[in-house]
Amino acid sequence: MTTALPSGLASAGLNAGEQELLDRVGQVARACAERADHYDRTARFPADDFDDLFAAGLNAPTVPREHGGLGLGPLSRDTLTLWLVTKELAKADLSLGRCWEGHANALVLVDALGSAEQKRRWFDGVVTRGEKWVGWSGEPQAPKPGEKRRFGTSVVRDDGAWVVTGTKVFATSATGAQWAILLVDTEGPGGARHAPDGRDSLLMLACDLSDPSVSVDDSWWDPIGMRATVSHLVRFDGTRLPDANVIGAPGAYLREGWQTAFIPHYAASFLGAAEAAYEYALKYVIRQDKVADPYVQHRVGSMAVDVESAYLWLRHVATLWDTGKREEARLAGSRARHVVEHLALRTVDNCVRVCGARSLIRPSPVERILRDLTFYVRHDNDDQVLATIGRALLGQEHDASFYKP
Ligand SMILES: Cc1cc2nc3c(=O)[nH]c(=O)nc-3n(C[C@H](O)[C@H](O)[C@H](O)COP(=O)(O)OP(=O)(O)OC[C@H]3O[C@@H](n4cnc5c(N)ncnc54)[C@H](O)[C@@H]3O)c2cc1C
Incomplete structure (x- = not known):
């Protein structure tokens, strides 16, 4: 019986060096997965995870190689490897995936728009001291019920x-x-x-x-x-x-559409959560000998196809970035983000349905994955994502960065 996705799905097209890198990330990610419950319960930053990534020489994903980094991401035309690294870390812990994305994306911005002196100064801090970066925009203007303070x-x-x-x-x-x-x-x-x-x-x-x-x-x-x-x-x-x-x-951030390079990166994290749930479900039903149940078979099939589809979308968008088709990549990134949100949510739902209530009792990781993914997909409004895709197709003005109506 095969328990894996189609062979080579995650690694197709990667060269030996990229594959070796992903294997190293996988090793670190296993330790991160062990710590995820602790960081979730204590609502603490996953500092040990970042320390391990630094110790393994993996903490400078989007810093160019000439500055001592891994040279991944859309600027270096090695986008898929970055997203697969993110997927692996998000699979261990979706919160870690978000912190990692924020770090990687901020460094893309320094690389794209920073001066030579800024790159020297800040990349050195990342590579030699393990400094961590993030990008902060969040200033919601609509108060939630009961909220007095304005941000x-x-x-x-x-x-x-x-x-x-x-x-x-x-x-x-x-x-x-x-x-x-x-x-x-x-x-x-x-x-x-x-x-x-x-x-x-x-x-x-x-x-x-x-x-x-x-x-x-x-x-x-x-x-x-x-x-x-x-x-x-x-x-x-x-x-x-x-x-x-x-x-x-x-104005360069909006004018040059940098947010659109980061939108499919969120989808890579969603995929990580989905794949973790899928693998948990497979092991669970095999251990419980539920494999002859037609509904279990049906839902396992659905999970496998959904996870596979998410990979194919990420690969498609990454190829557009890496072959310089930037305009196409920007719109395709939103499509991927929209589709992968639904594929991932459905996969987690299917996991819960085949594994039952006990999968939502700690120490099962599924209850955390469900909570994390439910919240993280709200990072953008999917209705507006879809409407933006429609507006673009209909030749209407549209906001490909933040999907403003
Ligand atoms: C886990 C997590 C981590 C995050 N990390 C970061 C980070 O590191 N840096 C950062 O900058 N941001 C971050 N964000 C914030 C994110 O970018 C959004 O700003 C935030 O999720 C918006 O919050 P909201 O949905 O409550 O608010 P709102 O902006 O109030 O939106 C509520 C709903 O109303 C809709 N809406 C808003 N305006 C209009 C309008 N004019 N007309 C019609 N509908 C409208 C929205 O689409 C949405 O569905 C993070 C979000 C999450 C969930």
Whole structure:
């Protein structure tokens, strides 16, 4: 009896070096999976996981090779390997996957838009000291019921520096990262998500999080899942960021559509959660000798096809990035993100249906996977993702970055 996906599905097209890299990531990921329950229960940043990645020389995924990194990602035209690494870590722990994505994506931005001096300075910190990065935009403008405080930052110019005051939420890795790229708008609060398309007042400022003007309020983050992402509320109390910390030209993030390079990266994490549930379900039904049950067979078949489809989508989009078909890649990335959300949610649901209630009792990892995935897919609104795909097809104006209606 075969228990695997079609042979070579994850690794087809990878060269020997890339395969060896994924094998090393797999080894580290096994230790991360052991720690996932602890980090979830304590809602702590997965620091030991990042330490292990650093010790294994795996913590600089999107830093170019000439700076000592692994040279993965859309800029280096090795996108699929990056996404497969992310998938592997998310399979161990979806919260770790999110922190990892944030780190990898922030370094892509430094590589794409940073000056030579910035790259030297910041990449060295990652490669030699294991520094961790993240990107923070989150300034939701609509208060939830009962919420009195308003989130958002103001940015003013003062004596050769930008001064940031206010709050951000959903600040992933808040207690783990050393550096955050702050996406802030000189026109007012809202971050990147709320800035109108084409606005050139959106700045990217690299912030050293040990600055005494930066503080973390951990009382806000008490979510159903993704607890170990520690996506806390962060307060900036007149944080001075010199021009040497400004990344790229104002507005470049939106103008050049960088968010679209990161959207399918979320899908890679969704796939990790789905694959973990699928493999758990397979082992479970074999151990319980439920393999002759026609409904179990039906759902196992469905899970296998769904996981396989998600791989094929990621491979398709990665190929578009790596062959320089950037415009096609941007739209295909949203399609992949939409499809993979549903494939992953269905796979986890099928896992629960074949394994039963006991799969939702700790220490089963399935209850954490279900909570994490349910929450993480809300990172964007799937209705708006789909509508944006339709708008593009119908020749209507559309926001390929944040899917604003
Ligand atoms: C686990 C996790 C980690 C995250 N990490 C980060 C991070 O590291 N950095 C970062 O910057 N962000 C991060 N985010 C935040 C994310 O980018 C979104 O800003 C956040 O999820 C939005 O929260 P919300 O859905 O509650 O809010 P809202 O923005 O209030 O949206 C609620 C709903 O209303 C819809 N909506 C919003 N505006 C309109 C409108 N004008 N008309 C009609 N419908 C509308 C939305 O599409 C959505 O479905 C993270 C989110 C999650 C879940």
